[in-house]
Amino acid sequence: MHSIDDIHRASAAWVWFPRDSEQEKRHLQLVRYPARFGGGVRGSQVDSTADAAAVLDHAIERTRSWGETQLTFWTNASDRPDLEDELRRRGAEHIDTVAVLARPIEVSPIEVSPIDVSPIEVSPIEVPSAVTAEVVRNLDQVREVDSVNVPVWKQDPLDEEGLRTELAELTAELTSGRGARVLGRLDGKPVSTGGCTIVDGFVRLWGAATLEGARGRGAYRAVLAERLRIGAELGATTALVKGRIATSAPILARAGFAHYGDERGYRLAV
DSSP, X not given: OOOHHHHHHHHHHOOOOOTTOEEEEESEEEEEXXXXXXXXXXXXXXXXXXXXXXXXXXXXXXXXXXXXXXXEEEOOTTOBSOOHHHHHHTTOEEEEEEEEEEEEOOOOSOOOOTTOXXXXXXXXXXXXXXXXXXXXXXXXXXXXXXXXXXXXXXXOOOOHHHHHXXXXXXXXXXXXXXXXXXXXXXXXXXXXXXXXXXXXXXXEEEEEEEOGGGTTSSHHHHHHHHHHHHHHHTTOSEEEEEEEXXXXXXXXXXXXXXXXXXXXXXXXXO
């Protein structure tokens, strides 16, 4: 497994650029989200010689220049300078906290090609028999993933072109060995999903979502176990995830993940 310093660095380097987003990295990383994901600007990864007030002023100015009215910032222990006190001073709302969690992956000596999803031994996670998990490979599965994501994340559904673009991206990730998307079913119905990406020996676990009526019945665990297996297959030695304190973090702790600090989200109307 990677060292604690490696885990902290990997957590700090993790940022998502949605398709059709815009981004700028000066003083900090800013990403303008497309309307499908609610718009607004996300900030993170502060690395500046300016003081906290100046960095935040820059983020606000850039958010306004993009025509957006909402800035969401996620803290990290590696931020220089730390913006948290300045955000609070300006009335930013604390909207969420995620725990940075990691655990080793036990890799099987079996060698397989990236697109082959053959069994690989990892630490077992108990999954009820009514729940299954599968790698997303076709358009129908992408449509089912969207049927979970839309109500959970309160985002707009993909149109047919968007579904096909999503499938092309997922297929390219799987074929190249960079990652995969998993779909979980309860009694055969799609209820949960999550993705994984391989970066520097880590498997990043992201985008986990479970329909409200299916929660607490093992679907999240099934999707988690499948992503760990895929991570092992694709050569990762450490699983890294940012789990919400109120939902997934307790499940992840029971699945053998250790806690390496928290990141807090703040929202500021600009």
